Amino acid sequence: MRLLSALTVVFALTPPAVRGEPPEKPAPKKPTLHIGDPAPPLRVSKWLTGTEVKAFEPGKVYVVEFWATWCGPCLGVMPQLTALQAEYKDKGLTVVSVTVKDEKNSAAVESFLNKRGKRYAHTFAFCEERATYDAYITAAGLAGIPTAFVVGPTGKVEFMGTSLELDLVIPKVMAGTWRGQPDIDAVRKECARFGSIMVKIATDPAAALKEYAAFEADHPKLTAGYYYQFKKLQFLMQGKKYDEARAFTAELIRSGTDTKNTVLLNCVQLCWSFPLTNPDKKHPDLVLKAAQAVLKVEGDRDPESLFNVAEAYAFLGDTTRAGEYGRKAVAAAEGSDRKEYEEQLKKLLEK
The missing domain is CATH 1.25.40.10 (Tetratricopeptide repeat domain)
Incomplete structure (x- = not known):
């Protein structure tokens, strides 16, 4: 599907994300990954660009973001991810964009990065297997991309949601003022506030x-x-x-x-x-x-x-x-x- 045609769906999206999953999705299960849990390790087949993350280092903050080459909103948010990386790199932030092999993107990922990778100054990782996707998105009971997880200085999951919400999250996490669930609730409240504006614009x-x-x-x-x-x-x-x-x-x-x-x-x-x-x-x-x-x-x-x-x-x-x-x-x-x-x-x- 051509990108411009695919973008027609974005007009109706709230929150801003597309719902796509790699094939062979397991049957839905009760979430096993929660806010405050230790972040699962990244099982990566190939680090394509940026800094390899062998483990989540204490005192540092990580964004683990899931994307695909065929996902228009994923591509749209990449400049934002690069901007976050540039702003907070010296303060200990590492942004990792992870994609999982499927019939649509196995060959397209490296081609995409060969052509466009220099635009994005954060880390890209490719997974041949679903292990990392399942450890995060499936385990969290989520579905769709772009989806991001924030791993805090103690190695625990501090936030999970759409990538576009990160500008409401990262500044507080980096400043050490993130309060967990109360701030997550505040983010959700602001997303709902925007959603109500989208509804009202029609009437x-x-x-x-x-x-x-x-x-x-x-x-x-x-x-x-x-x-x-x-x-x-x-x-x-x-x-x-x-x-x-x-x-x-x-x-x-x-x-x-x-x-x-x-x-x-x-x-x-x-x-x-x-x-x-x-x-x-x-x-x-x-x-x-x-x-x-x-x-x-x-x-x-x-x-x-x-x-x-x-x-x-x-x-x-x-x-x-x-x-x-x-x-x-x-x-x-x-x-x-x-x-x-x-x-x-x-x-x-x-x-």
């Missing part, structure tokens, strides 16, 4: 925008993350604040390009081309600008980025340029992907 956009502004003021670091940034854009557009949304989009394209966050840029393209948020096709040029920004980041041999530009031109009604970039995408694609792009191009030009 009372003005009130929802006012509530989001207060939420943003309370959590500037959290809301600087890609998910909240594109949700803000979505809220502005659903509230018919198209001129404000246009100005904000310019900021997002700049920041997305600077941080090479192509998921954010794809979300921007999606917002402006999606009938729910832009039924009257306001400022259609922004669809193309966002797609061109992705192409600038990924390079002109990336078939997905080339096809996104083709879709942007089609949105603008320029079938000539749409066909041009669609054919470039087909030429750049390999294996079975080429046929898929050929079929998608045919459908695109028939619209």
Whole structure:
């Protein structure tokens, strides 16, 4: 599935995560991993980048985050993980992104890191077996990615939840002020607060925008993350604040390009081309600008980025340029992907 198409599901997600699991998931069992338990060791087949974690060292803090190459939100949150690593590296934080072998990502992980790994200055680990996944996510009774576990200075699990929540957690853990369950409850309360805003935007956009502004003021670091940034854009557009949304989009394209966050840029393209948020096709040029920004980041041999530009031109009604970039995408694609792009191009030009 192409990333831009996959991102359509993100519009309806609360909390922000996709629910995907490696194959052969065991039958659900009562959770055996709890807050305060010793963190299970990491059984890693290959340390791909960064610092190998042979054991959790006393006095240090670790984020163990589970992701996959096919998970759009996982890719979107990676700049945030790298930022956390950079901010707290000298204070004893190590961020480890763990992925487990499955039919979708066994060969894709190293390819992904060979192409994009230099963007992310934290550790990546690959597991041939499910042992680490089961010791954390399955044992905790959780399902889905991106999911993160915070291992505190005593080697115990201090937090488990979506990766986007880490900006509410890590500063306190690093400062030694994390109180365990009371702070976990506070995080959940703020997530519920944001969820209520998402519900209200459909019926009372003005009130929802006012509530989001207060939420943003309370959590500037959290809301600087890609998910909240594109949700803000979505809220502005659903509230018919198209001129404000246009100005904000310019900021997002700049920041997305600077941080090479192509998921954010794809979300921007999606917002402006999606009938729910832009039924009257306001400022259609922004669809193309966002797609061109992705192409600038990924390079002109990336078939997905080339096809996104083709879709942007089609949105603008320029079938000539749409066909041009669609054919470039087909030429750049390999294996079975080429046929898929050929079929998608045919459908695109028939619209």
